[in-house]
Amino acid sequence: MEEGNLDDVAARVGGQISQNRNSRVLTIEPGKLRDACKFLIDEMPDFYHLSTVTGFDEGKTIGVIYHFWKGKEFLSIKTSVPKENAILNSVSDILPASILYEAEVKDLLGVEFKGNRMTLQRLILPDAYPPEAPPPLRKEADPEKIRKMMELE
Amino acid sequence: MSYLTRWSRKRSIWVFPVNAASCNGCDIEILASLTPRYDAERLGVEVVASPRHADVLLVTGTANSMTRGILKKIYEQMPEPRLVVAVGACALGAGVMRGCYNVGHGVDKVIPVNLFIPGCPPRPEAILFGILKLVGEHPRGQVVAKEQIGKVSTTEHEEGEK
Amino acid sequence: MSDKGNNSPISGEEGSAKREVSAGLMQYSPENLMPFGPVHPALHEPEYFKLILEGEVIVDAIPRIGFVHRGIERAAQDRTWIKNIYLFERICGICSFAHSLSYVQAIEGILQFEVPKRARYIRVIVAELERIHSHMLWLGLVGYWTGFDTLFMWIWKDREHVLDLIEAITGNRVHKSYNTISGVRKDLPENISEPIKREMAYIQDRIRYYRDLVSREETLVVRTRGIGKIDAETARKLCPVGPLLRSTGIARDVRTEDPYAAYDEIVPEVKTSSQGDVASLLTLRADEVLESCRLILLALEKMPSGPTKLTAPRSVPKGENAFHVEAPRGELFYYIRSPGGITPERVKIRTPTMANVLTATSMLKGYTLADVPVVLTGMDPCFGCMDRISVFEVDKEKQWSVRGEDLRQYGISHYKTKKL
16 A cells, blocks of 8 residues: 555645554544545545544543544544534535444534534434433443433333 | 143244344344254244234343333234243343443333243253243233233242243 | 534435435435334344335435444443453344454554464454354345245254354354453364364355355346345445445455454455345355355364463553454454553444445335345344444434324424424
8 A cells, every 4th residue: 555645634734643553543633624534535536445433532522533444554534622612524525434423423422513414413322312411422421320311220 | 742842733832023122142043943953833933024913022132212112012012912031131131231321121121021031142942942931831811911011020020930 | 412403404405415425315205205114024123214215116215223222332431351352242143253353353452462373263263154154144034035935944054054163162152252352262172173174065065056046046036136236336435344345346355455363374365246236245145155164174274283362461551443354244343442451441333234324225225115125134234233332313203103102202302393
C-alpha cells in the first residue's frame, strides 16, 4: 500500500499523525472531519472500506474515530467533541456506509451528527429506554439505575 | 417402551420457538434437535409457523424490554392449554448477560413458565428430554390459566426442572 | 429523544434526494405498507422489516432492528479482561469463536504477546471448522426457505459431523470457550488427526455433491437465480463484508489482506463470484467450505509442536488497538481501549451483519414479497450479533400498524412531525 495517504490528508487539513500498532491515526479538529474524509476517499478511489465509526467517552470530551481499512493497516481519523455540546457534521452523504455507524454513536454517546437523517430521532436504544437517563456508554450512566427505570426488575 | 414415549407417539407436540433476545445458540440447537441426528419428528415434535397452532412455546433469550411485550402477545395467542419451556441460561435468569441494562432476569418474570432447560446452550438431547418430560408430567388442562399471566407463583417454578 | 428535527427522515425533499444512500427512505402511503416481523416464521430472530409495496413488488424496505439489543458493550466495561472473553462469545451463537478470537488478539496486540505457534495453528483449525459449520447451516436454511426441506435435513445432518469435531477439540458444541489471552485453553486431544481427516473427506464429498445440486436443481435455481442482485458499484458504496461482498466479484478477505493467527503461513485462496445474486452466494459458500476443508488439512499437516498458551497478566497496560478477523459472515471488527488495569475502558464491536444490513435492504428492492425470506437469508443475517449494542430504526410512526394500542400511543407521542 502507498504510505502517503494520511500524510497527504494531514498536509491538506492539518492535524497530527500517530502510529499505533496497526493503525495510523490522524487527529484533527472536529470542523475538519468532512474535509479529511473526503480527501481520504479521493485518495482511495478504487476501493475504500469504512470499517466502522467508534465513539468513546474520554472524560470531558467524546472521541469519535472513523476507521478505514486498507491492506494491513487501519487509517483512522480521530476527532473529539466536548460533552456538553457534542455536535459533528455527518459524512453520511459522501460516505453512505457511515450512516448506521454514526447513528449508533449518536444514541450510545449522545453525539449529534448534523446531516445524518437517521439520527433525527432516537435510533439505537430500545423504546423503553428512559429519555432522562444519560446515553448508556457515557461514564455517568449506571446500568442498574437504567434497569430500574426501564422496569426490567 | 416407556409411558412417556408411548404417550408422545400417540399425540403430536407442536412447538413454536420464540427468540426473545437470544444469541442464536439455543435457537440453532432447537433446530438441530429437529434434524436427522436427533430427529424430534419421530416423537411427534414439530415446529409450526404460528403460535396459534402451537402446544408448546419454546422461549430462548433474556426477554429484554423490546421483546417482552411481543412474548406476552404470542403467549396470549396460543390456544389453551398452553405450555411454556424456557430454554437456556439466558431464559432462566439472564445467564452471562446478568446486569446488562437491557436484559430481563428470566422469562418467568414475563410469562408463566412450566419447565426450565438449563445450559448455555442446552444440547439437543436436553431440549428433547425437556419437552417430552413436560408433556408427560403435565396432563393437558392443568396448565396455567390466562388470568395468571404475569403473576405466577413460585410454586409454579418448582414444578419445573430447575 | 430528539424531536427537534423539523424535517422527518421519511418525508421531505432531502429524503428523496438521498434515496439510495440511506437504504431507501422515501415518501410512501400507509396503504402500501407491509409489516414483516418482528416474529416471523422466516426469521428465527425477532426483527422488524417494514416493506413498502406496489402490488407484489417491494419498492422499499425499512428495517427496525434492536429486538436483540442487550447492552453488552456497556457490561464489558465493568468486567475483567478474562471474563469478557466469555461474555463476547455469547454475542452470537454461530460465530462465537470469531468474536473471542478478535477480542483476544486485540489484547495480545496491546500486551505485545508472541502467541505460541501451535496455538495459532489450532486457532486456524477451529476458526475454519466454525466457518464450515456456519456456511452449512446457512446452505440448509436456504433450502428451508425455498421449500426444499430435504436439502435442509441433509445438510444439517452432515453439519453434525463438524459439530462433533468442534466438541472433540474444544469441549463444547456452540459456545466454544476455547480462546484465552496468549493462546488456547487446551491442546488438541490425542489422535484427533485421524477423525479430522476422515470427517473432512466426508464433508468435502458431501459439499461437492451439494454444490452440484444447488447449481442445477430446478426448485432452487428458480428461487435464487437473479434474485437479490447487487453490483460491485453498490457494494463499494455501502461497504458490505464477507461472502456478500465477494459475490459481487471483489476479492476482499481479512485472512489474506491482513493475516492474523497463522493465516500468513496457511494462505487461503479467496473465492469470488461475479453474479451477485443469491444463487451465486450458494455456490460461493460451498466453495468456501471446500477451501476451509483444505486449510484445516493443511494446518494439521504443518502443525508445529510446543506449548499452546503462556501465562498472561491479569491487567493490560494503557493503550488502544483495533483488530479485525474474517468471521464466517465477513469482517468482524473490535476496537479496545485499555486505561491500564483489569477492566477495559471501551470495547467497540462491529459485527458483519451490521455492515451488511444496508446492502440487504437495497437487495430487496424490485423483488416480490415471496423473495423476501430468500434474500434476507441470503445475506446470512445474524441479528444477535448486530443488536448487541447497535440498533437503528427509521421511524416510530406505526399508528396503523398491526401491533396494538401501546405501540400506537408510543408512536403518536414519539413521531409528531409525520403528516398522515
